Amino acid sequence: MSKILVGLKRVVDYNVRVRVKPDGTGVVTDGVKMSINPFDEIALEEALRIKEQGGATEVVVVSIGPADTQQQLRTGLAMGADRAILVQADTAVEPLAAARIFLKLIEKESPQIVLLGKQGIDDDNNQTGQMLAALWDRPQATFASKVELEGAKAKVTREVDAGLETIEVDLPAVLTTDLRLNEPRYVKLPDIMKAKKKPLETVAIASLGVDTAPQFKTTKYEPPAARSKGIMVKDVAELVAALKQKGLV
Amino acid sequence: MAAKILIVAEHAGGKLNPSTAKCVACASTIDGAQIDVAVFATDGAAVAAEAATIQGVKTVLTVNNAANAEPLAAVLAPQVAAVAANYTHVFGPSTTFGKDLMPRVAALLGVGQLSDIMAAEGAYKFRRPVYAGNAIITVEAPQDKKLVATVRTASFQAAAQGGSAAVEAANVSASLPSHTRFVSRSAAATGRPDLQTAPRVVSGGRALGSSDNFKIIFSLADKLGAAVGASRAAVDAGYAANDLQVGQTGKIIAPELYVAVGISGAIQHLTGIKDARTIVAINKDAEAPIFEVADVGLVGDLFTVLPELEKALG
Numbered sequence: 001m002s003k004i005l006v007g008l009k010r011v012v013d014y015n016v017r018v019r020v021k022p023d024g025t026g027v028v029t030d031g032v033k034m035s036i037n038p039f040d041e042i043a044l045e046e047a048l049r050i051k052e053q054g055g056a057t058e059v060v061v062v063s064i065g066p067a068d069t070q071q072q073l074r075t076g077l078a079m080g081a082d083r084a085i086l087v088q089a090d091t092a093v094e095p096l097a098a099a100r101i102f103l104k105l106i107e108k109e110s111p112q113i114v115l116l117g118k119q120g121i122d123d124d125n126n127q128t129g130q131m132l133a134a135l136w137d138r139p140q141a142t143f144a145s146k147v148e149l150e151g152a153k154a155k156v157t158r159e160v161d162a163g164l165e166t167i168e169v170d171l172p173a174v175l176t177t178d179l180r181l182n183e184p185r186y187v188k189l190p191d192i193m194k195a196k197k198k199p200l201e202t203v204a205i206a207s208l209g210v211d212t213a214p215q216f217k218t219t220k221y222e223p224p225a226a227r228s229k230g231i232m233v234k235d236v237a238e239l240v241a242a243l244k245q246k247g248l249v
Numbered sequence: 250m251a252a253k254i255l256i257v258a259e260h261a262g263g264k265l266n267p268s269t270a271k272c273v274a275c276a277s278t279i280d281g282a283q284i285d286v287a288v289f290a291t292d293g294a295a296v297a298a299e300a301a302t303i304q305g306v307k308t309v310l311t312v313n314n315a316a317n318a319e320p321l322a323a324v325l326a327p328q329v330a331a332v333a334a335n336y337t338h339v340f341g342p343s344t345t346f347g348k349d350l351m352p353r354v355a356a357l358l359g360v361g362q363l364s365d366i367m368a369a370e371g372a373y374k375f376r377r378p379v380y381a382g383n384a385i386i387t388v389e390a391p392q393d394k395k396l397v398a399t400v401r402t403a404s405f406q407a408a409a410q411g412g413s414a415a416v417e418a419a420n421v422s423a424s425l426p427s428h429t430r431f432v433s434r435s436a437a438a439t440g441r442p443d444l445q446t447a448p449r450v451v452s453g454g455r456a457l458g459s460s461d462n463f464k465i466i467f468s469l470a471d472k473l474g475a476a477v478g479a480s481r482a483a484v485d486a487g488y489a490a491n492d493l494q495v496g497q498t499g500k501i502i503a504p505e506l507y508v509a510v511g512i513s514g515a516i517q518h519l520t521g522i523k524d525a526r527t528i529v530a531i532n533k534d535a536e537a538p539i540f541e542v543a544d545v546g547l548v549g550d551l552f553t554v555l556p557e558l559e560k561a562l563g
Contacts, residue, residue, distance in 0.1 A: 012380070014517070015480065016350070017383070017516060018381075018383040018384060019383075020383075020384045025543065027380060027383075027384050049286070056316070071434075088520065091327070094350070094361050095361065095362070096355070096356060096361045096362075097358070099356060108533070111330040114490055119499070121380070121381060122379065122380060123379050124364065124365065124380070124381065124497070125350070125362075125364045126348050126364055127352035127355070127361075127362055127364060129352075129405045130348075130349065130350075130351075130352035130353045130356070131352045131353065131355065131356035131362075132356075133323070133353060134326060134352075134354075134356035134357050134460070135356050136430065139323055139427075139428045139429040140323060140347070140349075140429075141320060141424070141429075142322070142345075142349045143345060143349070145491070155432065158345075159491055159492070160345040160434075160492075161345045161346070161445065161479055161492065161500070162436045162437050162492065162525075163260065163434065163491075163492050164434070164435045164437040164492075165431075165434045165435075165492070166432040166434070166479045167429060167430060167432055168429075168430045168432050169428060169429050169430075170428040170429075171525065173298070173316040174427075178483075178498075179481070180485070180491060180496050181422075182250070183476075185550065205354050207302075213415040215390065215391060215394065216361060216388050216389065216390055216471040217320075217388065217389045218386045218387065218388050219387045219389055220283040220386065221384050221385070221386050222384065222385045222387075223385070224378070224382055224383065224385055224523060225383070225385065227521065227523075227542050227544070229529075230528070230542075230545055230546055231541075231544070231545055231546070232545075232546045232547070232548070233538070233545060233546070233547050234547075235547070235549075236547070236554060236557040236558050236561050237561065238547075239531075239547050239558065240558070240561045240562065241543060242545045243506075246527055246544075248367070248449075248505070248506050248527060249473070249562060
């Protein structure tokens with residue numbers, strides 16, 4: 001019985017142009033479309049492909065978030081996950097707390113692989129997978145663009161600044177996904193119906209006995225500094241003249 | 250208590266990466282901070298000598314171990330955590346090296362991490378971008394905990410040369426795992442300037458239409474002595490290599506001159522170039538969002554404009 005745990009985070013949809021609230025206390029999320037974090041969708045797709053190729057027998061999707069996060073977990077079930085676990089948290093948890101929560105679930109579920117997205121597109125932290133691997137004392141393969149399972153090992157190609165790097169890790173391990181790992185499948189209508197019958201377990205965050213007190217305090221949200229208005233030129237000659245004036249050519 | 254900051258050096262092929270001097274520049278903005286750099290390598294002498302010349306660095310520590318031949322986070326993290334015992338802060342660059350390593354270090358130390366700090370307003374108060382750079386937050390960290398952070402390299406100019414820090418060997422006792430092994434690396438050897446540090450960058454987007462057409466981007470870049478970048482759309486379409494991608498999920502850069510050719514300017518792309526000094530946009534769609542951030546914009550067909558531009562540049 002080889003299991004894959006996949007983390008799905010509920011985030012503001014990537015197409016939404018996020019705006020800072022005028023009072024600087026946060027960003028506007030009321031009435032804004034929420035979706036599965038795009039990197040997590042890729043993680044789920046990879047887990048499903050591994051299962052389809054016989055590399056796993058069960059795919060479990062996990063999320064930490066408010067009750068509404070059930071929507072994203074149901075989408076994950078409709079994509080093909082076997083069951084879902086929602087750790088219900090009414091306030092946001094920091095990556096270290098999220099890693100501690102995942103570790104608790106790992107103790108119970110004993111997965112061979114934990115697949116997470118490389119970062120949430122809301123807080124842009126890029127930490128949870130690495131922290132989980134450290135707490136679990138297991139290997140990590142971050143920014144994965146290719147995963148090949150070979151028995152109790154995984155060969156993972158990683159997207160690094162200088163190009164591509166391949167490492168080999170012993171399982172169990174934590175893998176985090178980069179954009180080019182795969183293209184997630186679309187959910188079909190009959191699968192949405194079927195997903196309603198799949199098990200979705202809700203766990204109260206307090207029942208896990210994990211320290212989730214935030215370490216950092218965000219005191220202010222601001223919009224990024226606006227760039228000063230540029231000029232439009234009508235042809236190449238004007239473009240070159242403008243660059244010359246700026247001392248760039 | 251004054252801040253005592255340890256910076257984890259990034260290096261490859263016996264050479265220090267410029268990201269290290271940018272971390273030093275960030276740390277130097279904290280009043281009264283003592284700044285040390287640690288070099289984890291098989292033999293870190295050459296890299297340490299380079300790090301010792303960065304202004305503001307007090308001591309360079311070398312941690313030599315055959316296991317450090319490749320930058321594997323699982324192997325480096327216990328060693329960084331051991332050296333960090335004597336420090337109040339541990340910084341690494343927000344490059345793929347630092348992003349992979351530093352959260353693992355933080356978790357071993359039992360603390361959280363601040364990612365991508367773009368400004369320090371004190372030893373425990375920082376600003377960083379969230380939501381693809383659409384919001385900037387001010388974050389306060391507790392003073393009774395070690396602070397682990399990654400530094401957004403695009404936000405800092407490399408600290409100047411001319412320093413003369415002491416170089417010392419550090420003894421680290423940490424048990425290192427064997428569960429993670431390096432296999433191979435393939436770097437796109439281009440002979441062109443490095444995208445992340447180049448003062449000029451020319452980027453192409455989906456409008457190029459093919460990898461063959463993308464050659465006109467390389468040609469213009471060569472004329473300007475610039476590095477080449479690409480939008481996610483161009484990379485996904487196979488017109489350009491992955492490591493050229495500029496944006497939230499690729500590289501975040503801050504060149505003097507950024508020329509965006511055939512790039513519409515999706516939010517995720519703009520995140521990667523917001524700090525460029527001058528942005529030039531060439532696009533045939535006058536409504537493209539890239540023109541909202543461009544300092545100089547030209548509406549036109551790139552296949553006509555680029556050859557003309559190259560000619561005009563002589």
